[in-house]
Amino acid sequence: MDKLLNSSWFVKIIAFLLALMMYTIVTMETQEEEANRSIFSKMYTESETIQDVQINPYFDDDKYVLTDLPSSVDLTLTGSSRLITKATKVDKEFEVYIDLTNMKPGNKRVKVQVQGLPEGVKAKVKPEYVDVILHNKVTREMNVNVDLKNTRKLPEGYTAGDVEFSPKTVNVTGAEGMIDQISFITGFVDVGDAEEPIQTKVPLRAYNQQGDLIDVQINPGVVDVSVPIKKPKKTVPISIGTNGELEEGLSLQSITSDPSEITLTGTTTSLDKFESYNEISIDLSKIKKDTTLTVDVPVPDGIDAISVKEVTVNVNVEKVESDTDADIEEEITRTFNDVPLTLLGINDEKQATILDPADGVVDVTVKGKKSVIDSLDKSDLQGIVDVSDLEQGTHEVKIDWKNPGDIDLTDAVQEASVEIQTETSSQ
Known part of the structure; x- marks a missing residue:
């Protein structure tokens, strides 16, 4: 051993x-x-399906535009619960993608792929293939427009003025075929209920001829917009008032203004208070002879603006006898036949016809000193019928008689029956 x-x-x-x-x-x-x-x-192997997973496309986006790509796919992962949890809840590094690099424009059927999963986890994509279109990318400069909406919802009497916006042109980038379909590029401004000027930024959208949206990039994507909102206006006659008295030996013949009308701007409530403009008064004690004055026009309370800043006032006087017999000058009465009424507030869109008195003329009886009456002409008598605020239909309107001087109207028609026709009703 x-x-x-x-x-x-x-x-x-x-x-x-x-x-x-x-x-x-x-x-x-x-x-x-x-x-x-x-x-x-x-x-311990299991499967988990994740729905609506986004697809990331890889292509040369400097040259091309990709369309028809589905928004998402369903992804089924198979493996141990630990690895699936690691992939979906912890790492979250997996990616679903399609690869179109080095491909030319055209219709493509490409495989949906997955990357970034832990080893031991298998993936199945539904659908496995997707159909997409790769287009040539182009950029063009195009004109821009801005439109108003809800103009009918503006407060009564308010109107929107001409829209100002900037820039007027933009660069539009997208698939060549989509760019060719663009009919107009516009933004919209809502003016409903607006009582003050609008300053805002408006996003732009591209549309085809049928009004459908076109999916393109617009640069810049917004425009600066200014919309003036015009307040209601009303045109009324100017009525010149007086204070003080003429010196002995003078008699007032007439007071007139040029212009004879004024346009007021303000709210509808404020304008309703004005049937005439009577903010100007002349001191008769300073008048020694026929006089022409340039008078500043004040803005009444509640009114935002007026159409004129000054008016010319013509004051006509006449010397009278100073002896006792002359002072007791005889008063006489005289009737002027067929004095025409004057319509105020008509335009191309609104027409008016005086139904009564017939033919729009009346007989007017005046009373005053003989010298005044003798110098009076029918054209000196003016009966104004203001239809500015009237709508279509028949109305009874008060006649505004303008007294030309030191006379009394003893028998003058006070109302006229007027029929209003608008441009819309006549069509």
């Missing part, structure tokens, strides 16, 4: 057998572990 132990061959054989035995034991344990691991893996 000692000889065997001392033999090198014997020792080598024993060592080889021990090594072979150890290898067999380790191999059997490894196979058993792998089998157990395989069974364990099969027992």
Whole structure:
């Protein structure tokens, strides 16, 4: 036995057998572990479907525009729950994509791919392929327009003025075919209920001839817009008042103004208070002879603006006898036949017809000093019928008689029956 132990061959054989035995034991344990691991893996493998996963397209977006790409796909992941949780809840590094790099324009059917999943997780995409179109990208300069909406909802009497906006042109970028379809580029400003000027920024959109939106990039995408909102206006006659008295020996013949009308701007409520403008008064004590004055026109309370800043006032006087007989000058009465009434407030869009008195003329009886009456002409008598605020239909309107001087109207018609016709009603 000692000889065997001392033999090198014997020792080598024993060592080889021990090594072979150890290898067999380790191999059997490894196979058993792998089998157990395989069974364990099969027992804990699961699937999870993630819906509406966005597709990221890869292409040369400096040259091309991609259309018809589905907004999302469904992705089913298969693997251990630990790895699926790691991919979807922890790492979140996976990506669903299509690769169109180095492709030319045209219709393409491409495979939907997934990357960034942990090893051991398999992915299935539904649908597996998508159909897309790759277009040439072009940029063109195009004109811009701004339109108003809800103009009928403006407060009564208010109107929108001409729209000012900037810029007038923009650069439009998109698929060549879509650019060719563009009919107009516009933005919209809502003026409903506006009582003050509008300053705003308006987004722009591109539309085809049928009014459908075109999906393109607009640069800049907004314009600065200014919309003036004009307040209601009303035109009324100017009535010149007096204060003080003429010196002895003078008699007032007439007071007239040029212009004879004024346009007031304000709210409808404020304008309703004015049938005439009587904010100007002349001091008769300063009048010594026929006089022409330039008078500033004040803005009445409640009115925002007036059409004129000054008017010319003509004051006509006449010298009278200073002796006792002259002072007791005889008063006489005289009738002027067929004095025409004057219509105020008609225009191209509104016409008026006086139904009564017939033919729009009346007989007017005046009373005053003989010298005054003798110098009076029919044209000096003026009966104004103001239809500015009247709408279509028949109306009874008060006649505003303008007294030309020191006379009394003793028998003058006070109302006229007027029929209003607007441009719309006559069509």
